[in-house]
Amino acid sequence: MAHATESAHRGKAHGAGRYVAVWVALLVLTALTYAVRRYDMQEPWHLVSALLIAVTKATLVALVFMHLWDHGGATRLAVLTSVAFAALLIGLVLVDNATRFPYANPPRAASYQDPAGAPRPPAPAGRAPAH
């Protein structure tokens, strides 16, 4: 029956060998991320390297173990959009907090000078303690 749907199945099963290869690669990357950790890097790089390795590992799992490599189209789109929107939420929340009126965030180690020159107001009382 000719159906107006996307071709259902592309590519055929591969040998089990590539799964093992990916497994080895994942182990190596895990070791790598652990090793990198010991190099006390400066802040952004620390996070960046950890995330880069994690993304690489995730991509490997998604492409090979989860067969995204073989199945294209809508499934890939679903993955990409979900990841993109996750990044969107995280990103914009961070942008907000990073550019806020500083006292609207909890006090940070780095002392900040109010542009209007006022001293930091007394530490806010927080929620009234429960009676």
Add this chain to the structure above:
Amino acid sequence: MPPEGQATFLQHHFPDAPTQEHAARLGMWLFLATEVLLFTALFTGYALYRYLFSETFHAASKYIETSVGLTNTVVLITSSLTVALALHAARQGQGRRAAALLAATLAFGGVFMVLKGFEYHHHFVTGQLPGRFYAFAELAAPGAAMFFTIYFLMTGLHGLHVLIGMGVLGWLAGRAWRGDFSPAYHTPVELGGLYWHLVDLIWIFLFPLLYLI
């Protein structure tokens, strides 16, 4: 390809088996997308509080045992491999082999949960607990309780997923053993496997973000 098998698993509203398989897979991927966004809410909290309390988070992560996390990472990665191999076996029609591999996965999941349990136990004894239960005197900086709030929420939700995944895989192993799957029909193994891989994927991010700050 046994024709009678074909007839039983093809539902009436699908024109043919490949379309049905495609639909099932697409549905599963969409479900995984929702899982990603479910975790995103927590990752957002993580990102925000790590940004606000970067030093404290750095200090607090020293108190969770990296070696356990590392072991668990290896365990989960390996369990992902066994699931992938199980699907491979199911595709070749080797039901028993698939069942054995699934059982192995299950075992790895169990190891993961046991290790996690030890960790949790340690946190409970030392008072490294979320929010108002926090009672760990050694680290009293603002944000320390928040680290453990985030830690427990994220690993807790993840652990819940591991448990659900184990349930699904156990059921699949049973069916595989009975010989329900064939080269023509193995979609359930594929979907269950996808779910398990997602659980692994999330851990791949949780490990460096919580243990290796």
Add this chain to the structure above:
Amino acid sequence: MSPSPASDAAASAPSYLTADRGMGSWLTTRDHKRIGVMFLVLTLTAFALGGLFAMLIRLELLTPGPTIMDAMTYNRMFSLHGIVMIFLFMIPAIPTVFGNFFLPLMIGAQDVAFPRLNLATVYMYCLGLGLAVYGMIQGGSDTGWTFYTPYSTTTTAVVWPVLLAGFVLGMSSIFTGINFIVTIHTLRAPGLTWMRLPIFVWSMYATSVIQVLATPVLGMTLLLVAVENVFGFGIFDAARGGDPVLFQHLFWFYSHPAVYIMILPAMAVMSEVVQAFSRKNMFGYKAVAMSSLGIAFVGFFVWGHHLFTSGQSTFASGIFGVLTMFVGIFTAIKVFNWTATMYQGSINFSAPFVYFLGFLFFLVFGGMTGIALATVSLDVHWQDTYFVVAHFHFIMVGSTIMAFLAALHYWWPKMFGKTYSERWALVAAVMVILGFIFTFVPLFLLGNMGMPRRYYSYPERFWPLNVAATAGASVLAMGLVVVLIYLVVSLVWGRRSAPNPWGSRGFEWNTPSPPGKENFPETPTFTHGPHEYQTPDEVKHAA
């Protein structure tokens, strides 16, 4: 016309309503049409409940001081009104009722891709409804439908049942979304290419995308509030280093896209109505189809326009503000194209079309007041005043309820094979529209005067306009009751309707009215898009 028109044989076969009998056959059905009908009953119940709360709100606001209830009860009233209307009525209503019923019919499919999952969504909805009702019996949450922390995490009211209800209803919504997306991808009949899909299907597709991508964040957020409320983990608690505004980010990341979950299905319905009742194909089919996707996409980038006065940074407000300006464009495209569709048409001025006209006007006005709210400096005055209340009722009542009513009238003969009283339908439509105007226009003015929302009592200078709003709401409610009466009457005593009383060329009309249990005895094939009215011989054929 290639999809075979209802043949006599098919018409005499038992319809989906009569094919199986007994409660059991309904409760275990996997037929998308029956599931649609069940959801019709369920969501209308929710609507009546939410409407009851609305009328109590309006009664209380009849006088500046206490009128019929105390402050705590009032707070619970508007919270439950919002929660019931949004989560139990507006978000599920059109997709689960008309989407379930017509989407497979429109694409020539026998059912949705996962019929069992579809049935499960009914029960999840019932569970959510039950939890919500349980919450009401426990006193009801008093947090507003927005559950802002730290109020929601410190209130003494029992909020967890309602939060859990929100989570369960979210799951139901997600699974409906997944089902529709997969159905549209895999079950289109031969010849039905993407560019031949009815606009209704396109809009449902866009709606489903939002449901799938946004709802999980809400689910998690509601769970976090419940956890915080019960255990005090401190994730939103400033005293423990948490950020109270984080909740608002997470909540609106869902809830702004969610307003498009509420309006896109309305647009879906109205796109069909304007074509059918103007006997014209859609002017700018591609633009209208794509603008749905545009709304779904850009809708995710603008949530911060609810946070302009919350302490959000100026910079972030700027980003969200300017992005919001773009979201209006897609709605504008639709509005202009619908209007242009009427050009050179053959307009049948009956009840669904009257609702369409109301919808059009209220959507433009309500939508443009939305853009006005997004104009950052103006929102500072309007935030949390009745202007906002008026804005969203203009869209949700003025547009979506109109669309829901239009769909009910347009598809009533199709779903139940009965005709209702055309005269009463027109009377009710006029009552609903006039009542609506008198209810919600005063609220805009109250907002301008600065009356904050969620106010149990108010200074006397706001009195006259509040009286006007309450009076309008009574007319609106009466109009709705009239609708309910003549529709129920038509079910029992109504004449049997013609298979296609409107002469519509929407694909769903290719089946008998009401359709048989099996949608299509054999798979249809398509050679052109929906609503093609121009070839003379085909027009003769349909009449």
Add this chain to the structure above:
Amino acid sequence: MNDLLRRLLFLPEQGSEYARSVDFLHYFVIIATMLGATAVFAAAAFFVVRYRRRREGEVTPRVEPTAFHEVVFVGLPLVLFLSWFAIGFPQYVSLQTPPRDAMDVYVQGKKWMWQFAYPGGPNSTDVLRVPAGRPVRLLLTSRDVIHSFFVPAFRLKQDALPGRYTQTWFKATEPGRHQVFCAEYCGVGHSAMLGEVVVMKAEEFDAWVAEQRRGLVQAQDSAPAPGETFDVRGSLQEQGRKLASEYGCFGCHSVDGAQHIGPTWRDLYGKTERLEGGKTVRVDEAYITRSMMDPRAEVVAGYQPVMPTFQGRVPAPEVAAIVEFIKSLRTDVVAAEPSKGPIYVPVPSK
């Protein structure tokens, strides 16, 4: 023109510079909205009449848009909306950046009142006095949940977050009085959390502040304990809490709703109590006092008569403080009138 439009749109008076400038955008936006809606509706109405169905089964032509249509459909609203943003956003930025010479006032929202504190004193509740013609920066915070400080006449609104500070500012143009609302839902008293901004002539304001500060110094001289900086109502309640714990009331009574040996004090005041023996009594000041002096006389249903008498052990002013404290434990207090006038309290001088 300004005034006409303002009245037509039911906008309140313009009490600040910002209000004036923002109102012009307001007119522009609302008029454009009305015109846009009317235009679309007029076109629709015209089509309805012109192309109404004359007979069944009419044939209609297929009409397709041209590129020109698409550009107009997208371009027209986009230009309009972006121009709104282009005007509105700079106004918002100006509202978010207080001038350097602004006078600071700390604003604290609390269920359900506004407290204002001027650096160096005085403090006040529900009434904010400001000078006309001078910029005032508000630093807002909250004691409990989120509140929102809203002055319609200034077109100004800013949320007060617990544990955080937010800021906003205004420059009032003329002396006068303007209402303050709480615009973020905060519970039972939300609609009664009203206040007032009193704009004074600049000189009058200076004189007032000077006088208040003189008074403060005196008040401090006679203050019972230095560092006690509660407002009058607050201090009585606070004293009551201390006394109650000194007299050991908390051994049997909770204030958080939990039942203990004795009934909880939370929400006690004003409720109708069922007594042993079936009678009921409304809890008021007299009853609370009686319960302390002669607890066996009226025993609450379901409790043992174990409470000791405090007759002769607690002096009258202390009883009053305890009663006041118990009264403050109602969770649903709704202030009856909008503002009770300022209550000025000492602030430690530097």
